Amino acid sequence: MNEKRAPGFWPLAAVFAAFVLFLYGPMICIFVLSFQGPEGGLTFPLRGVSLHWFYKLAEGLGTVDIGAAFRRSLLLGALVMLFTVVLSVLAGLAFRKKLSGGNTLFFVTVASLIMPSIIVSLGIGLQFRLIDTGIKSILTSMDATSMLEGYGTALGLLTSALGAHLTWTLPFGLLIMFAVFNRFNPAYEEAARDLGATPWQTFRHVVLPLIGPSVVGIGMFGFTLSWDEIARTSQAIGDVNTLPLELQGLTSTVTTPSIYALGTVTTVVSFLVMGVAVALARGLARRQVKR
Amino acid sequence: MNKSTANTSLPAWWQAAPFTLVFVLFFLIPLALILMVSFWNFNEYELLPGFTFKNYFSIFEGCTELTDNGDICVTLKTYFSTLKFCLLVWLITLLIGFSVAYFLAFHVRSQGMQTALFLVCTVPFWTSNVIRMISWVPLLGRNGLINQTLTGAGIVDQPVEWLLFSDFSVVLAFVHLYTMFMIVPIFNSMMRIDRSLLEAASDAGASVWQTLWNVIVPLSRTGILIGSIFVITIVMGDFVTIGVMGGQQIASIGKIIQVQTSYLQFPLAAANAVILLAVVLMIIWGLTRLVDIRKEL
Secondary structure, three states: OOOOOOOOHHHHHHHHHHHHHHHHHHHHHHHHHOOEOOOOOOOOOOOOEOOHHHHHHHHOEOOEOHHHHHHHHHHHHHHHHHHHHHHHHHHHHHHHOOOOOHHHHHHHHHHHHHOOHHHHHHHHHHHHHHHHHHHHHHHHHOOOHHHHHHOOOOOOHHHHHHHHHHHHHHHHHHHHHHHHHHOOOOHHHHHHHHOOOOHHHHHHHHHHHHHHHHHHHHHHHHHHHHHOOOHHHHOOOOOOOOHHHHHHHHOOOOOOOHHHHHHHHHHHHHHHHHHHHHHHHHHHHHHHHHO | OHHHHHHOHHHHHHHHHHHHHHHHHHHHHHHHHHHHHOOOEEOOOOEEOOOOOHHHHHHOOOOOOOOOOOOOOHHHHHHHHHHHHHHHHHHHHHHHHHHHHHHHHHHOOOHHHHHHHHHHHHHHHHOOHHHHHHOOHHHHOOOOHHHHHHHHOOOOOOOOOOOOOOHHHHHHHHHHHHHHHHHHHHHHHHHOOOHHHHHHHHHOOOOHHHHHHHHHHHHOHHHHHHHHHHHHHHHHHOOHHHHHHOOOOOOOHHHHHHHHHHOOOHHHHHHHHHHHHHHHHHHHHHHHHHHHHHHHO
């Protein structure tokens, strides 16, 4: 440690420190300001410390039902997490074998990752509206008037919005699986197979425990990316809104620290998920070492 | 052994099928529909299937000549404005991202410290973008921390107005949100550089700058390219950041598409999306050519 630092270390260290301050400084500010006293405003100074704005938030902001949006986003995030984990792991396993068309699939996945989100969102919104038109014309031709009146739209949280989120989270899942299997030693599987294990037993008792921590990581990506997603959801959700969409709408109308309180709450959820993921991944890794 | 490889083809496809299905249903079909509908007609109530270039013409209406005030048409103006943001944000994120990645890869010696500092840079990626945007309000606002400091110190008499809801705050927010997309791929490329090359360079008498420019930069080019593609495609299609940080006053292509969608003018929005996609693809193509040419030299 006493060795002389390479030239350029201190200036670069200063750049790095400034960058970290730039990253976290503003977030810490709104975290502090969300505990603003009842008299306080959107900016410093703090006028007392209280939970006043959190209570205000719980009562609802204007016409927006924050609680409902919160539950919708949690549900969607959990589902996206589940789908991302299962589909990415399956696809990752498939890519290890001879997969004809694998290159095309990989290209499409990467294209989805870098495609401007507004285009994806518009496309899905358009698709579901055309589906609506189709269903309505079928119902009309069948003279099913009561069903026609009852039919709203196919757009929704668990249809179009779920699909839109998956186009964003699955590419990350697949890339993580690639990184995992690049470093994976196939000798373990071969040993299991030689000992007479079925493909399922090999996967369940050999491969899965080895890739477990990374699978937890994929789950964390799935949830947090869905929890904060706006651009791809915006045109593809219909009448209901997720929490980030409500939040985006509130930025121009709410002028009290309640919006900071909402920011603190959503950030806490993100950090909780990250914390659980890290703890779980560490636990799995430790169990592996013990065995 | 032969038997097992012959048999893997079918199960492999079964395993990849659900994953593939998602991209067919929610990516490929929607893109095809955008292309199709961009040639459709529409009235106030419904979309009218057909084949017309009307939507494309109406986007570029009046773009062949200057307006009476000597201005260019709205579409071109919006594209220039978006490209300007793109170039600025790309330059700044590249500079910061490269410096940070370089520091992490070559100056931080212990691996544990490296991982920890890398995570510090990436954690905000998993938190909400809108929150990170509005977190600038208490700093940049009219009565924000910066204006309080400036007026308090007597540097300015009036609070500075251009800090928030301006081009400045938009660029600042982009850099704040997306530098991560530069750091991660560049850091990844740098970690793959064989350290003995650096020793060889210094043994051959290269200065730090020469090593940086002639060894590290060329070997990090894949990371630089990937990071650039991320940042450029995000900024080109953005409407959330420009909306929130521009106080809903600054135009962007993404915003035009969003507004047209909300008025249910799908064919127009689709035509705009096709043009945007073409522009983005041209930029990406140009970037990959740039990198290939460097390789050949």
